[in-house]
Amino acid sequence: MLSASPSEAASTSGLPLHAQANAEVHKIPQILPRERVFPIQIGGELFKLSGASISSDAPSYFSQYFLCQIKAAESKGEDPSSSIRTLYIDRDPKTFRDIALHLQGYHVKPRDGTHFVRLFADAQFYNLPKLISQLNEESIFISIGHREFQIPRDVLNDPANSPNYFSLGFALFFSQPNDLFPGLDREGLIRPPSILPPSVPNRNADTFAELLRLLRGYPVSVRDETHRQELLRDARYFHFKGIEQQLVPHSISYNPLRQVDEIVLRLENVQKSGVSISAPEDFDGAFRRPVRHVRYARPYVDSKPAELILEIGGITTKLNFSAGGARAEFFEGTKARVARLLEVVATKLNLPPTTQPLGLLMASGGASSQPATPGNTPLSEDLVRVVFEAESAITLDGEDYEGDLSSYRDDDATPAFTPDAEAPANPRKRHRTGESVDIGLPTDGQQWAVRTGLFRLRIQESKGGKSAVECAFVAVKIDAVSSERGRNKMRKFLGE
Structure with a gap:
């Protein structure tokens, strides 16, 4: 319902109806005689518009044409x-029928993508500033996977998800009224070039509909990992960064025992901008050294950081047990990702990201040319320190492991064995207790292949290291195999 402002109502309520009508007419610029009718033939159809209608959206192609004729006659x-x-x-x-309705004071709304681009092209060609401005505020019409979508602009302008594919691409094209036809001279332009409605035929329409639902604030049920990857792939394609972070596998919960918020996140999904370091705190253990923990907040989504619990899977981690404690060796892409993460943590601690000499880096092509390995960072050696606690949950060869590995804390902790101790005759011999298995503590040189591991990243004092502190991976939950036979036991046949 239309309504006048209080000031307008007060100024016109006491006037006769014809006087109120004249007051409204005076809002139209005095460009052409208002009562005179001007003929315009578009294609094979003749339109007759009053000077008031033409002047309502001026200066335009029409107002200039007829104004020149009037001045020439005078x-x-x-x-x-x-x-x-x-x-x-x-x-x-x-x-043009819709454009004529616009000039006569009616609101014209695009019906679909084809109608929108035709209205916009002709509004540009006729130089109708008000219609151009109105269309700039209209929803975006775009075809995704041969299905047409009408997207409100405010949905695409969400700070967490912009700039995106639309604001940088098609929407930008329709938001520059002064340069819609770049390279063309408007003075001698007989007709504008043809414009096709925006379309992205190589994306899935159903997937985009679900992304659009997320953009509007509604939940979407992720059916399985394949479905999640489809949503993530298209969210990255359209640069919906906030939606991408919502879809990334994660778990955020409050730990009442440690009295901290925790976020579980896969290593490959950690973003540099989300990493932070907690304030120094006392380590509640045997040595009570001040420590800090790596924290994480998903960019564009989380308002506060939580303590990071890193998930590393893919059987790309090997634990090596020795008198110096437990160390993790990473392989393939996991090794590079761990190294990059430690570089980020080092910069957050105001440490140099690499320990390589500057001259050597410059001679070899810079830091990016060096192999990505944890040993090139100031927070670790090539084999990353792993700390086990009494609360660490361990599954070994598919069964619960009841051995206490908390003695493998760090170098000055007393290991559960001596390097010269004789290994048992049958290290794989197990003592079953219900559903668990206790095979004793690992011997010197024993190795475990980690199928999946959850680690808390702790910044602690380092004795004899490359810097005053180091980053230790505190085991939260480990699923590992102790031998090739254990790994073979976990294999699945194709099709299972």
Whole structure:
């Protein structure tokens, strides 16, 4: 419902109806005589518009054309009424019917993508500033996977998800009214070039519909990992960074025992901008050294960071047990990702990201040319320190492991064996207790292949290290195998 402002109502309520109408008419610029009718032929259809209608969205192609005729007639002393010639333009009369309605004061709303681009192109061609401005505020029409979508602009302008594919691409094209046809001279332009409605045919329409639902604030049920990867792939394609972070596998919960918020996140999903370091705290253990923990907040989504619990899977981690404690060796892409993460943590601690000499780096092509390994960072050796606690949950060869590995804390902790101790005759011999298995503590040189591990990243004092502190991976939950036979036991047949 339309309503006048209080000031307007007070100024016009006491006037007769014809006076109120005149007050409204005076809002139209005095460009052409308001009562005079001007003929415009678009294609094969003749339109007759009053000077008031043409002047309502001016200066335009029409107002300038007829104004020049009136001035030419007046300069010759002729009657302008008999000197007005019909303006002929070879354009689509069906589209112009909507433009005529706009000039007569009606709101014209695009019906689909084709209608939108035709209205916009003709509004540009006729130089109708108000219609151009109105269309700039309309929803975006775009075809995704041969299905048309109408997307409100405010949905695409969410700070967490912009700039995106639309604001940088098609929406940008329709938001520059002064340069819609770059490289073309508007003065001699007979007709504008044809414009196709925006389309992205190589994306899935159903997947985009679910992303659009997320953009509007509604939940979407992720059916399985394949479905999640489809959503993530298209979220990255359209640069919906906030939606991507919502879809990344994660778990956020409050730990009442440690009285901290915790976030479980896979190593490959950690973003540099989300990493932070907690304030120094006392380590509640045997040595009570001040420690800090790596924290994480998903960019664009989380308002506060939580303590990071890192998930590393893919059987790309090997634990090596020795008198110096437990160390983790990483392989393939996991090794590079761990190294990059430690570089980020080092910069958060105001440490250099690498320990390589500057001259060597410059001679070899810079830091990016060096192999990504934890040993090149100031927080670790090539084999990363792993700390076990009494609360660490361990599954070994598919069964619960009841051995206490908390003695493998660090170098000055007393290991559960001596390097010269004789290994048992049958290290794989197990003592079953219910559903668990106790095979004793690992011997010197024993190795475990970690199928999946959860680690808390702790910044602690380092004795004899490359810097005053080091980053230790505190085991939260480990699923490992102790031998090739154990790994074979976990294998699955194709199709299972």
